[in-house]
Amino acid sequence: MGRKRIIDYLMALVIVISLNFFLPRLLPGDPLLSIYGEDALITMTPEAKVELTRRMGLDKPLWEQFFNYLSGIVKGDLGYSYYFQGPVLDLLLGALPWTLLLTGLALIISTLIGFILGVESGWRKGRLADQGLLTGFMFLNGFPDLVIGLFLLLLFGVVLGLFPLGGAMTPYSQLTGVSLLLDVLHHLFLPLSALVLTEIASCYLLTRTTVVTLLEEPFILTARAKGIKPKNIRYRHVGRNSLLPIVTRTGVRLGRLFTGALFIETIFAYPGMGLLIYRAILGRDFPLIQGVFFLVAVVILLINFFVELIYPRIDPRVKNNAY
Amino acid sequence: MAFLFFLIGRGAFVRNRLTTFLLILIFSLFIFSACNSNPQVYTIADTTGDWGFPAPFTHYNRGPGYVRMSLIFDTLLWKDETGNLVGALAKDWEYIEEEKAFIFQLRPGVKWHDGEYFTASDVVFTFSYLKKHPYSWVDTGVVKEVVALNDEEVKVYLEKDYAPFIVNVAGTMPILPEHIYQNIDNPLEYTEEDALIGTGPFKLVDYNKEQGTYLYERNDNYYLGQPKVERLRFIKLNEQMIPQAILRGEVNAGPVPPEMIDTFKEKGYTVLISDYNWNAKLKFNLRQEPFSDLRFRQAIAYGIDREKLVNISQRGHGLEGNPGFIPPDSPWYYPEVEQYEYNPEKARELLKEMGYGGETLKLELLTSARFSSDAELIKNDLEKIGISLEIRVLDDKTVDARTQEWAFQMVLSGHGGLGGDPQFVNNMVLGDSFHSARYHSNQELKELLEKQLTIIDVSERKEVLAQIQKLYAEDLPALTLYYPNSYQVRDNQVNLYYTLGGLASGIPVPLNKLSFIE
Numbered sequence: 001m002g003r004k005r006i007i008d009y010l011m012a013l014v015i016v017i018s019l020n021f022f023l024p025r026l027l028p029g030d031p032l033l034s035i036y037g038e039d040a041l042i043t044m045t046p047e048a049k050v051e052l053t054r055r056m057g058l059d060k061p062l063w064e065q066f067f068n069y070l071s072g073i074v075k076g077d078l079g080y081s082y083y084f085q086g087p088v089l090d091l092l093l094g095a096l097p098w099t100l101l102l103t104g105l106a107l108i109i110s111t112l113i114g115f116i117l118g119v120e121s122g123w124r125k126g127r128l129a130d131q132g133l134l135t136g137f138m139f140l141n142g143f144p145d146l147v148i149g150l151f152l153l154l155l156f157g158v159v160l161g162l163f164p165l166g167g168a169m170t171p172y173s174q175l176t177g178v179s180l181l182l183d184v185l186h187h188l189f190l191p192l193s194a195l196v197l198t199e200i201a202s203c204y205l206l207t208r209t210t211v212v213t214l215l216e217e218p219f220i221l222t223a224r225a226k227g228i229k230p231k232n233i234r235y236r237h238v239g240r241n242s243l244l245p246i247v248t249r250t251g252v253r254l255g256r257l258f259t260g261a262l263f264i265e266t267i268f269a270y271p272g273m274g275l276l277i278y279r280a281i282l283g284r285d286f287p288l289i290q291g292v293f294f295l296v297a298v299v300i301l302l303i304n305f306f307v308e309l310i311y312p313r314i315d316p317r318v319k320n321n322a323y
Numbered sequence: 324m325a326f327l328f329f330l331i332g333r334g335a336f337v338r339n340r341l342t343t344f345l346l347i348l349i350f351s352l353f354i355f356s357a358c359n360s361n362p363q364v365y366t367i368a369d370t371t372g373d374w375g376f377p378a379p380f381t382h383y384n385r386g387p388g389y390v391r392m393s394l395i396f397d398t399l400l401w402k403d404e405t406g407n408l409v410g411a412l413a414k415d416w417e418y419i420e421e422e423k424a425f426i427f428q429l430r431p432g433v434k435w436h437d438g439e440y441f442t443a444s445d446v447v448f449t450f451s452y453l454k455k456h457p458y459s460w461v462d463t464g465v466v467k468e469v470v471a472l473n474d475e476e477v478k479v480y481l482e483k484d485y486a487p488f489i490v491n492v493a494g495t496m497p498i499l500p501e502h503i504y505q506n507i508d509n510p511l512e513y514t515e516e517d518a519l520i521g522t523g524p525f526k527l528v529d530y531n532k533e534q535g536t537y538l539y540e541r542n543d544n545y546y547l548g549q550p551k552v553e554r555l556r557f558i559k560l561n562e563q564m565i566p567q568a569i570l571r572g573e574v575n576a577g578p579v580p581p582e583m584i585d586t587f588k589e590k591g592y593t594v595l596i597s598d599y600n601w602n603a604k605l606k607f608n609l610r611q612e613p614f615s616d617l618r619f620r621q622a623i624a625y626g627i628d629r630e631k632l633v634n635i636s637q638r639g640h641g642l643e644g645n646p647g648f649i650p651p652d653s654p655w656y657y658p659e660v661e662q663y664e665y666n667p668e669k670a671r672e673l674l675k676e677m678g679y680g681g682e683t684l685k686l687e688l689l690t691s692a693r694f695s696s697d698a699e700l701i702k703n704d705l706e707k708i709g710i711s712l713e714i715r716v717l718d719d720k721t722v723d724a725r726t727q728e729w730a731f732q733m734v735l736s737g738h739g740g741l742g743g744d745p746q747f748v749n750n751m752v753l754g755d756s757f758h759s760a761r762y763h764s765n766q767e768l769k770e771l772l773e774k775q776l777t778i779i780d781v782s783e784r785k786e787v788l789a790q791i792q793k794l795y796a797e798d799l800p801a802l803t804l805y806y807p808n809s810y811q812v813r814d815n816q817v818n819l820y821y822t823l824g825g826l827a828s829g830i831p832v833p834l835n836k837l838s839f840i841e
Contacts, residue, residue, distance in 0.1 A: 167559060
């Protein structure tokens with residue numbers, strides 16, 4: 001990783017920060033109206049409107065708003081949300097743990113299962129197990145998370161009554177310790193399953209294709225000829241070599257961690273960043289939009305950076321530019 | 324479970340232990356599904372959940388945010404079920420016309436939640452505090468001076484006779500405790516516990532922003548009587564799950580889709596029907612031909628079957644629009660205005676009179692996705708009177724922005740606020756927001772509108788409003804198409820209701836704190 005790469009990253013960050021400020025302001029619609037609601041505006045006097053515009057800093061010229069935004073970022077201050085009437089940072093930190101719990105776990109589980117099933121399926125190419133898995137996942141791949149989520153909720157929540165109808169924990173149940181943990185897991189189960197089922201298919205399909213191609217490589221034949229146990233060939237040789245596209249894919253998915261679960265959050269009334277972003281955009285809450293996308297952009301840049309670092313460790317050929 | 328074996332892939336011992344652990348975990352999850360319902364807790368479901376920290380300056384600027392605050396803070400006056408103002412912190416009031424002043428007799432012996440006595444100086448303080456820190460729900464601009472005559476009497480002098488004061492200020496402004504708020508310089512960012520000391524029937528126990536939940540406990544010393552429920556809880560649920568949660572008894576009240584109301588009625592639940600505080604409205608670009616011609620607007624009114632709109636696009640859950648604008652369930656409604664019954668023949672005649680015989684007139688209707696089925700129905704109707712409508716569906720914020728800039732021919736959109744003080748008619752005719760028709764060409768209408776704000780006497784004001792509605796229906800600055808219904812369902816533990824005309828300045832939420840008082 002040379003100095004040039006780091007400069008590239010810094011440039012990307014600067015561009016992202018600027019776009020982040022100007023793009024939301026190009027959206028049609030008056031923030032004052034979105035925040036206070038049409039009903040409040042119907043009764044609001046012109047003087048009150050002026051006062052509220054001033055309070056939100058929207059009367060200042062654009063360059064001054066931009067300067068305040070930049071100096072805020074440098075100081076680690078992401079601003080103050082108009083709609084939620086609180087510091088943006090607090091809002092993000094409040095929603096983040098729930099999002100990470102849900103989407104983070106979903107990513108880990110779906111990647112692990114997808115990868116393992118992909119390797120096993122590819123290894124058994126053409127046999128019944130492979131055909132069954134392939135058909136099943138192709139089928140599953142066609143469903144959006146919304147449909148799977150609703151189906152799970154209707155079957156296990158409404159019809160069978162095994163799981164709660166929404167939320168991340170039983171409100172005001174006064175549970176503590178293990179029973180609180182179980183309560184959280186109980187609420188997590190359905191939304192998590194929905195996300196895992198949605199994401200698992202693409203990971204599986206990707207791994208399986210890679211494995212099938214790899215199995216025809218000469219080094220696999222060599223390994224077999226050396227008498228290495230099939231299980232070791234499967235994971236040490238084929239598995240490791242098929243990791244590269246999975247790492248890339250996981251990196252891309254990581255960037256979507258924050259925003260990817262909007263529908264699941266809505267269906268299960270689960271707290272998290274998806275809904276926060278949705279409401280911020282709907283409400284033209286500029287500081288919050290900026291804060292959220294700033295966080296997302298920084299995380300994506302960091303992930304890219306780490307993926308680039310990890311690549312040569314998984315596959316030294318990348319470093320030697322053999323690819 | 325097979326995949327887990329691949330994961331471990333070593334000896335049977337580890338494998339078994341892990342399987343056992345997982346089985347126990349999954350089993351306990353299933354066991355745990357029993358819900359904990361406490362009869363002492365009254366639970367209300369909401370689809371949004373979080374409406375902000377329920378202090379006056381920190382709740383979000385939407386009706387439900389105000390309502391959550393109103394459980395803790397009282398106003399001078401408050402509306403009962405029928406929309407009549409009854410005493411809250413003030414037990415009586417009168418208007419002295421010569422002085423343009425209201426005198427409020429305060430209720431003696433009322434205590435704040437922290438045990439301090441409530442006095443007239445708290446009321447005086449609240450007015451002066453709101454001048455310094457504007458509260459978006461109450462405009463105190465018309466108040467000239469507030470004087471405490473003694474501990475139990477407050478006199479409010481107004482700049483001018485101003486009828487909306489009684490509902491929009493006295494009936495909406497939460498009274499703040501002077502001994503707390505005098506030390507709070509930035510109430511917008513102040514969310515300490517003492518910001519929630521009010522005189523209301525409930526006290527907040529917990530608010531969770533992320534989960535969108537609130538828990539209140541009753542104020543045993545409430546001056547109007549002890550609230551019926553010990554605890555009041557708000558939880559967040561997806562719209563489709565609320566009916567199920569009500570049927571299971573996990574929730575006592577919540578919004579339900581129109582399709583479900585018959586089921587609930589059969590099972591003995593009470594279905595609450597909202598009043599008509601919202602309207603879908605057809606707006607014309609009055610700066611352009613042919614819309615600036617009165618005959619054209621009347622032709623459109625005759626040419627659209629409003630009843631069909633209600634029956635098809637709203638599936639019957641609504642009421643046909645009144646050309647006089649004010650909804651028929653409002654106490655200010657005047658029925659004797661031109662009704663424009665569907666009459667395509669008459670519409671064609673009017674257009675012919677204007678010179679539009681023969682060739683079809685091509686016009687554009689701007690609207691957003693939620694009105695697209697209405698727009699299609701209107702297109703069909705107008706085709707019959709020789710107008711070919713091109714429908715453009717845009718994002719609603721874009722529609723609003725274009726309306727504001729007069730960059731449209733006709734717009735189909737909607738707005739609420741029809742429940743409160745009839746000041747809204749002024750804002751929707753003369754105001755400069757995009758919801759307003761911005762119609763200034765009828766001098767008589769303009770004068771009547773300005774006059775109605777200055778009449779404190781209700782029956783006298785009604786007479787002026789009758790004239791206003793008559794003129795509005797004749798001139799049609801805009802055409803109200805329908806008022807939709809929305810529904811809430813509750814069990815029969817607490818008598819929740821929609822307050823007629825909306826809570827406070829007109830909030831259409833069926834959660835009047837008086838429901839909880841015997």
